[in-house]
Structure formats: structure tokens, C-alpha cells
Amino acid sequence: ETGVTQSPTHLIKTRGQQVTLRCSSQSGHNTVSWYQQALGQGPQFIFQYYREEENGRGNFPPRFSGLQFPNYSSELNVNALELDDSALYLCASSLGMGVSNEKLFFGSGTQLSVL
Amino acid sequence: SQKIEQNSEALNIQEGKTATLTCNYTNYSPAYLQWYRQDPGRGPVFLLLIRENEKEKRKERLKVTFDTTLKQSLFHITASQPADSATYLCALDSTGTASKLTFGTGTRLQVTL
Numbered sequence: 001e002t003g004v005t006q007s008p009t010h011l012i013k014t015r016g017q018q019v020t021l022r023c024s025s026q027s028g029h030n031t032v033s034w035y036q037q038a039l040g041q042g043p044q045f046i047f048q049y050y051r052e053e054e055n056g057r058g059n060f061p062p063r064f065s066g067l068q069f070p071n072y073s074s075e076l077n078v079n080a081l082e083l084d085d086s087a088l089y090l091c092a093s094s095l096g097m098g099v100s101n102e103k104l105f106f107g108s109g110t111q112l113s114v115l
Numbered sequence: 116s117q118k119i120e121q122n123s124e125a126l127n128i129q130e131g132k133t134a135t136l137t138c139n140y141t142n143y144s145p146a147y148l149q150w151y152r153q154d155p156g157r158g159p160v161f162l163l164l165i166r167e168n169e170k171e172k173r174k175e176r177l178k179v180t181f182d183t184t185l186k187q188s189l190f191h192i193t194a195s196q197p198a199d200s201a202t203y204l205c206a207l208d209s210t211g212t213a214s215k216l217t218f219g220t221g222t223r224l225q226v227t228l
Contacts, residue, residue, distance in 0.1 A: 002160070033215075042119075042204050042218030043159065056215050090158050102208070103149065104216065106158030 002026060006091050006107035013081050014115050021076040021110045023091030031055075032074040033104065034066060035090040043090055049074060078112075086114045117142045121205060121219035128195055128226055136190040136222045138205035143217075145207040148181055148188050153202045153221065162203075163190075195226045 003026035013019050025032050031050045035043035045058035049068035063079040072093070078085055088111050092104035120139045128134050138148070147166055151159035165172045165181045165188070172179045178191040192199050202223045206216040 002158070004158075035218075040220070042206075042220045043216075045215045045217070048215065058215065092158070103161040103164055104159075106160070108156070108158050111156075
């Protein structure tokens with residue numbers, strides 16, 4: 001187990017709704033990244049938070065937003081859901097910026113289905 | 116544009132044989148290359164990291180090579196076991212801080228008795 005927990009494990013929403021996904025990082029990790037994984041694809045980088053500030057963003061629209069809290073837990077919010085948002089959303093924590101040989105510790109993900 | 120290619124077809128091998136998975140990339144200058152294992156319904160699990168100035172890295176039955184001239188990494192599992200059956204993802208990191216990993220689509224490995 002990686003020590004990274006995500007909730008909920010599964011979620012069904014309808015188009016146009018909003019969703020919030022949650023992540024608890026591994027103890028001692030101050031960096032969290034979110035990835036979207038569509039069926040049969042590799043994870044795609046959404047954004048990263050370091051010490052509560054966004055630090056890098058992938059090619060995702062502004063309706064994807066996030067927060068990182070002082071205890072380093074994190075949220076991913078998606079507004080105006082579209083059918084193509086259906087995917088496995090993965091949270092990954094790491095030790096922190098500037099650390100060489102970084103590796104990511106992933107949670108088991110939240111499977112989001114948009115109908 | 117940047118591209119990472121892994122064989123999308125599943126690799127089927129017999130128990131005890133060596134599995135070799137390929138990761139090719141274009142228009143990329145990675146500082147590190149990482150390999151992850153992913154089981155169905157689970158998040159990826161880190162296996163190995165190799166730096167751009169390293170040719171080879173080993174960990175138990177795993178071996179990774181990194182050829183920046185060919186723009187290719189090979190991932191080997193020796194003495195394969197059915198428990199090795201999973202999808203294996205390669206990921207490139209151009210910053211050295213894992214601030215943004217770019218993943219390939221993964222190759223599914225099936226090890227049979």
C-alpha cells in the first residue's frame with residue numbers, strides 16, 4: 001500500500017453537474033499531483049500542488065480546479081461535467097519539489113462515470 | 116509533438132521466460148525515465164527510475180536500459196511468474212523533479228503457466 005487514499009472509489013454523475021474528488025497524501029509528502037486515465041490509456045497530468053499552491057498544469061480546461069490544504073490533503077473539482085470526463089482520476093503524492101529521483105505514490109483512484 | 120510509444124498489443128509469455136517491454140519516445144529530452152506497474156482497478160506502482168546518464172538499472176528480477184541516442188528504454192523481467200501479469204507503463208520526466216510525468220499507454224503482460 002502506498003499510503004495515499006482517495007474517495008470516493010466510484011461515482012456516477014450526469015452531464016453538466018459538478019464533482020469533488022478527495023485525496024489524502026502519504027505522510028510527509030507535501031506535493032500532490034492529479035492525473036486522468038481514460039480506458040486503455042496512460043495517465044494524463046492534470047495539475048500539481050506544492051505547499052498549497054498550484055505548481056504546473058497540463059492541457060486541461062479551467063473547469064478542472066484543485067485545492068491543497070495545510071495537512072497536504074487535496075481536492076480535485078470538475079465543473080460542467082462532460083461525457084468525455086468519464087475516467088479514472090488518480091492522485092499521486094511525492095516528497096517535494098527539488099528532490100532528485102522523485103517517484104510518485106499513487107492512490108487507487110476514483111472511477112468517475114458521466115451519463 | 117512529444118510522443119511516447121509502448122506496444123499496445125498484449126505480450127504473452129510462458130512462466131520462467133524473460134519478458135521484454137519497449138518504450139520509444141520522440142521530440143523529448145527526458146531527465147529521467149520511470150517504469151510503473153498497474154493492476155486492474157488500481158493506481159500505478161513505481162518500479163524503477165533511470166537517469167539520462169545511466170545505461171542500465173537493476174532491481175531483483177527487473178532490469179531497465181535507457182538509450183538516449185535511440186530514444187528508447189527496454190524493461191526486462193527475468194524468470195517471469197504469473198504474478199507479474201499486469202500493465203506496465205513507462206513515464207518520462209524532463210524536469211528531474213517529477214513535476215509532470217508523461218506516461219505511455221502501457222503494455223499488458225500476461226504470464227502463463
